[in-house]
Each structure stands twice: as structure tokens, then as C-alpha cells.
Amino acid sequence: MRTIRFILQKEFLQIFRNKAMVRIIFIIPIVQLLVLSYAANYEVKNMAIDVVDYDLSPWSQRLVHKLTSSGYFRLQRHTFNIKEAYEDLQRDKADVVLVVPRHFERDLVKEDKAPLQLLVNAINGTKAGLANAYAGSIIRDFNKNIRTEWLAMDERNAPPVIEVTYSNWFNTRLDYKVYMVPGILVVLITMIGSFLSGMNIVKEKEIGTIEQLNVTPIRKYHFILGKLIPFWIIALFELAFGLLVGKLVFSLPMAGSIWLIFLFAAVYLWVMLGMGLLISTFTETQQQAMFIAWFFVLIFMLMSGLFTPVESMPGWAQVLTWFNPIAWFVKVIRMVLLKGSGLANIQTYLLIMLAYALVMNGIAIWNYRKTT
Amino acid sequence: MRQFIVFARKEFYHIFRDRRTLLILFGMPIVQIILFGFAITNEIKNADIAVLDQSKDYYSSRLVQKLTAGGYFRIDRNLRDQSSITAAFREGRIKMAVVIAPEFSQSFHHHNKGRVQLLADAGDPNTATTLINYATAIIGNFQQELNGELELPLTIDTTVTMEYNPALKSVFLFVPGVMTLILLLVSAMMTSITIAREKELGTMEILLVSPLPPALIIVGKVVPYIVLSFINALIILTMGVFIFGMPIKGSLVLLLAECVLFVLTSLSLGILISSVTDKQQTAMMASMMGLLMPTALLSGFIFPIESMPLPLQWLSNIMPAKWFIIILKDIMLKGSGLQYVWPQTLVLVGMTLFFVIMSIRNFKIRLS
């Protein structure tokens, strides 16, 4: 135990002496948490709409007004030149173009039918889908209104309807930030855990001090623990700090037990630290170590359900997420914070993490022995 | 010039002899593009839902059937009462609960109104909104089906054209982003770490006392990486086209020229990072922490820039990736020519110059 104390002391001294590193470990993550959490937002409103109204009748004007006052669309340009509208679409200045043909109102009354044209910039499929849905429902609504007005139809004579009401649970204000903050926090502490620990060991290899340590009575497990514990502590500390920032700045709800999150994080970090250790056993230079760590962390991060839902992925990719520690932690931290899930809800995940921690560290230590 | 060629050749040897690094440089982007290209999407399929059917009559069960028929929803469980809803959500599997009011058929036919309640897990607001939209649309269709085809007077017939991406594939949204992200990170990290490594091992000093001017040394170090990164860009582009079906509607020459430009931007960013750090560890953490998350989040790769608060929209302008993503989408999907993408191109040129000038200044300060 005494030996580990000395190694820990040395590691902490080395970490804190490197000013650039201290900044990277403590300041950058918090700044990123603060800034990036605002950036992560899918919310679609204020889509730019170009209106080409060839009819200019009271009805067509009413429709345009209805669209632009809905909160979903803002008028980008009113034009009679369809080319201009296309140009806006091309330049990403407009998301939607509404074309009202000549004699729209007249046709509607005389022929009982009139066409409308909607051009949607669909490169962002989701956004296009929403634009279509919003515009569609506004137009339908408008259609219903003019019909009842014109024909003086009675509501009670209308066909039966299914009334759909909905409510958003756990996040009634649909605040995207409270969804993203925990996830971003997970990624930030993961980077500390997996990168720095592995790199630190490889660094001793590269500068040759590991030779010296090998002839001292330091046991392998002393060395490994001494290398991993500092980052474990730092990462947990960052988690605490990040949660505090989340609470104060983003009013992050904490429906469940904070201790549960720390319990899970404590186990989770051993998985990532073990991964760092494993990488360090088969790399010779920090460059290699970091490229490999980068490769995995990027995959873990982008396929974790942090940004895009796991449910959207193809089946094989969903299977891959079972082996993705970040995915589990992102899921658990959101469950506990937002929905108040308890130990009973997450115990399976906790056990999976524990198993990964054991396997990862087991392989790493076995490999470490073999190679040195 | 001869000296320079000798020097650059040495750098090539260094890189190509190191099989492991080479494998990393080419293998990793390929694997990542494939994984991300397929996996990063926000189209919703097979979302798990819970159903609380309080009427259990003919029409309510047809409604439930209808919901699951489209492939959007999958019933994870049937609930018995209201109180079990929260517990079901807490387990973390279901995304939405559908509650059908008692005596659904009866009230639909006799009171002209059937009641359905959708409860979404808005922990993820985006998914919640989308699911509610889908479910509402499906229920709307069902209602029409029940009413039969009615010829209504005064019908507005809207035709919708999805420009540039008729199938609404999210591949078109994300693949250009994935390509940009990986190209940027690999190029910037590679250079920053290589130069930091030379500094750390002290070999940089040996080079600096050689008769070559320092600027040429840096250029010599970077030339092989320009070639490597451009090859990488070609591989990534080819995969985008052949694996993910990205079209190249615009000029291929313009596209390749823009790729070269972006490679230069990324590499010069890497040089800038290495000019302010001495240690590999710092260089890599700076490229990791400083580049990865901000690029992923602020470039418009995943989250639309126009949804961000204004200060962040301004901030997004300093992300080189943002501009390249726009260029890629414009040229590949819209077939835009230089007359459309010149502003973005100009921004990238400006950034590259800025990075280069800043690094030269930094290196000079160090040397004096």
C-alpha cells in the first residue's frame, strides 16, 4: 500500500506540473460542457419559406399569413419569379417554397378542387419531414376552415374523429439541453479516463523510465494501480463538477439518486481505464496509443446514442452498442437523472459494466505481464 | 530545392516504413466511415412502445395493429393500468405509451369522438416529437379509413416535392459530415503529433541547424501528409459514392480541388497546434479535446446550425468543418458550381492562410 502511495504522489505531481495538461483536463471540458450543450439542438422552428403567390387572392393571402404566423415558418421572400425561389433553395436560404398557382381561389370555389405546390429542401431528411408535416397540418386546417365558412357547415355533421392528445413526460418543456448535458459529460470524462491513462504508461515506455521501474521492487499491480487511480479520481471529480455546473446553469433535473450515478461511473471508469491500459500494452509510442484510443473513442461516442438515437441504427449496429461502454453510461445517466430510475432499473447495466471492467482489466493485465 | 526534395523523401520513407501507423491512417477512416455512415441516422424505426388499451374492442385493437404495421413502432409490452406507466418508462426501454380510452368504438361511432392519449418520453425531445408526429399521422389515416372515402367539397390538393433528396435519406445529411470530421481530425492530429514528437525527441533541433530554412523543414514534413490526406480524401469520397450512394452532381474537378484545399486547412491547423505545444501528449489532447467535440457539435454535422442560439451560430463560423460540409453538400447533392460555393471556398483559403501565418510567427518566437 505504501508503495502505491508514492506512485500516486508522483503521478499527481507530474500531472499538475504540466500546465497545459491541467488546462486540458479541467478547463476545456467545463467550457465545452457549457458551450456545446447549447449547440446540441434538433429543435426545428423558424424555417425559412419563400412564397410564390401567383394568385394574390384573399384566400391565398390568408393561407400565407397562417403559415408565417404559426411559429414554424418565417417569410424569407415574397416573389413572382420561381427561379428566384429555386435559387434560395440552392443557396440554403430557404427551406421551403410554397407555390400558389393562378386562379387558386377561383378553382377552389368553381371546381371544388385546387392544387398547391410545396418544394422542400430535403437534404436534412428529418427537417424536411417536419416541414412537410407542419405545413401539411396548417394547410389542412386552413382547408377545413374555409370549407366550414363557405358552406356554413356544422361541426356536428362532420364525420367522426379520433381525438389525439399527447403529453411529454419527464421533460415537459422539451428542453433539449437537459438531454444533452449528461451525455456530453459522459464523453468528456471518458476522454480523460481512457486517453490519459494509457498514454501515461506508454510515455514511460517511450522515455525509458519503465526500465528503471522494472528493476525496483514495484509490483506490476502497484504500477498499474498507481497509474490508473489518479485518472479515476480526476474523472470522478470532473463528473461531480460537471453535474454541479449542469444543475446550476442548465437546471438539470436530478430525479434519481446522484450516488447511483457515481456508483455506476466508478465502475464504468474502470472499463475505460482498463481499455487505456490494454492499448498501452501493445503500443510502443504515444502516437500509436493515441490513434488507437481515438479510433475507439470516436466510434464509441458517435454510436452511443448520444447524438442520434440507438433505435435509429440498423440492427447490426444496435448489436454493436452492447459492447459500447459509453452507450451504457449515456443511457443510465439519462435514465437516473431525467426519469428517476432506481437501482432495480439499472442493476443489469451495472452488472454488465462490472463484467466488462473485469474482462478488460483481466486481458490488459494478462497482456501486460506477457509483454514485459 | 534539391535539399528539399531529399528531405521530403526522407519523410516519406519514415511514414511508409511504419506499417502500423500506415494501417492506422488508412484503415481507421475506412472502418469509421462505414460504421458511421450506416449507424448515424435519426430516422426512427421500430421504436419500442407500451400500450394501455382500456377498451379492448374491435376498433381499438385494429388501431394498435395499424400503429405497428408501418415499421415505426414495435409493441414492447401491454400495460394493465395507468399506475404502471411510470415504472415502464423508468426501465428505459419504451419511448412512448399509447393510452386508448375505455369504450373506444362506442364513443367513436355514437359521439363522433374516440380518445387516444400519447405519452412520450421527452427525455429525448427530438425523438418524442417525431414519435408523436408519426403516431398522429397513423391515427389520422386510420380515422380516414374508418370514415371511408368521402368526396369533400373545396379540397386543396397539395403536391410536395422533396428537392435534392427525394427519399429523405439521412445518409445525405450525415455522410458529408462524417467525411469532413474524419478528414479533419486525421489530418490535423497526424501533423500536430508528428511535429510535437520531433520536438520532444529533440530531432527537431538537429533539423533546425541544417542549412534548410525552418519554413522549408515544416513544409517538407507536411508534404507527405498532404499526399496521404489527399489519398484519404479520395478513399472517403469513393466510399461515400459507392457505398452510400452519394451522387456527385457537380464538377468532379471542383470537388477534388476543394478536397485539396480542405486538406491544406486541416494540416495547417495541425501545424498551428504543434507550434504552441512541446509535448505529444499535449498536442494530442489539444487536437482531441479541442477539435473533436466542437467539430462534431458546432459544424452542423449533426445538429442544424440554425437551431443554435445566436452566439453559437457566430462561433460556428470559425469551424473549418462547417464550410467544407456546405461545400460538399452543395457540389455533390445540388450540383452547385463555383459561382455558388466561392464564399465558403474563400473562407477556407483565409483560414488556411491565417493558420500558416500564425504558426510561422509562433515558430519564429520559439527559435529566437
Next chain:
Amino acid sequence: MDPIITNGLTKRFGSFIATNAITFEVKKGEIFGFLGANGAGKTTAMRMLCGLLRPSSGTAKVAGYDVYTQSEKIKQNIGYMSQKFSLYEDLKVKENIRFYGGIYGLSDKAIKEKTTQLLKKLQMEAEADQLVSALPLGWKQKLSFSIAILHDPSIVFLDEPTGGVDPLTRRQFWDLIYEAASRGVTVFVTTHYMDEAEYCDRVSIMVDGRIRALDTPRRLREQFSAASMDDVFLQLAREKAKS
């Protein structure tokens, strides 16, 4: 019992024999020079003796412990200084001493005393709070050596300890070695410098994994009728080239 005894110690890497059945013993308090061209098998032999590498065959005992089964015991009783610089550049002088003292299990009190002693002996009191990276190379090497014997090992292994150091500092370095030897510490040193070989009590010269000569420098010179150790070494090297 002699602190280092080997008998037919051999290490094979595949079909390549790095050290081929070397047999020798080193006496207590002796300065034993271990010479050989690059690749002659010096480092391999040394790594086996330090318990870093498992021999293929033969026996060896270091400080009375068997290299096969008691390598942890050996590590407690030896000091080691490698050719690669072994101190942490980003730690202060004092912190390096404290770290190595600590991992050899010295008590806090002992570490404190030893630190004062050591700094005084090296006349580095003023530099105690400096980062090691700020020290000149010669000082680093002296510090490195003093730290290698901080825990009073009975044997110290030095792997080309004076590489790249100026002659004056090398002289001072050897003063430290003599001083340690006079306290009964056994010194096992590999070197490239033939003038340093003259400082050793006994010298062995390895060629192609075998020990080709082993005696005091004076008797080796007589045996090969050479004017200096340089000549002895060159003769053995030429012999190898002929065969």
C-alpha cells in the same frame, strides 16, 4: 558467498544465442567491468541478472537469490541505473529522491535523512527544488547513480552510465563509484570507454555471447602483451573478424 555467481548462463532468442553459457563470479565490494562490442550480449546478461529476463538455461544467483525463482527478492537488493536516463524530468530533484526512496520501502524519516545527506554529498542543496530537466547532463547522471544506491543495495548494476558525459564529470562519477565500493557495495558496470575499464578491479570481455577474457586489467594486458585495454579489446575484436 559471492554476491553474483553464474554457471553456464544462457539465453536464446529462437535460434539466436545472445549469451552463451557464461560462467563467472563477482566478489563483494568489487568493481566488475563488463565489456563487449555492441550486440555482444552484455545487456542480455545484465537483464537476466536483474531479474528482468528469464534465462534459457544455466544457473545464477544474485545476492544469494536464484534468478529463476526469487527475482522479486533480487530487486529488493540491487540498484540499477540504465543507459537511458532514468529520472523523471518533470519532477524536482527532491521529488525524484522521495519517489525512489518510497518505492524501495524507506520510511519517511529515512527518506528525509538520506535526501539531506545525498544533496550535501553532491553539493546540490541549492538545486533541491529544481526540475531535473533543468540540470546539466553530468549532474543528472551523478544524481541518478546516487538514487540507484539510495536504499543501500548490496549490488549496483550500471549500464553504460557515463555515455555522453565530459571527462571531468566522468572522473567525478567514478569517485562516487569508488566511494560506494569502499563501503562494500558490489559494482557491476558495462562501459564503452576503455580508460574506464582500467578503473575496474576485474574486467570481462564478451565476444559473440561468450566471455573471451576475464581478469584484472593489468594481467589482461600482460596476457595479450598489449599496452592498454584498448589494444586488448581490439585484438579480441580482430580475432572475431578473422574467424
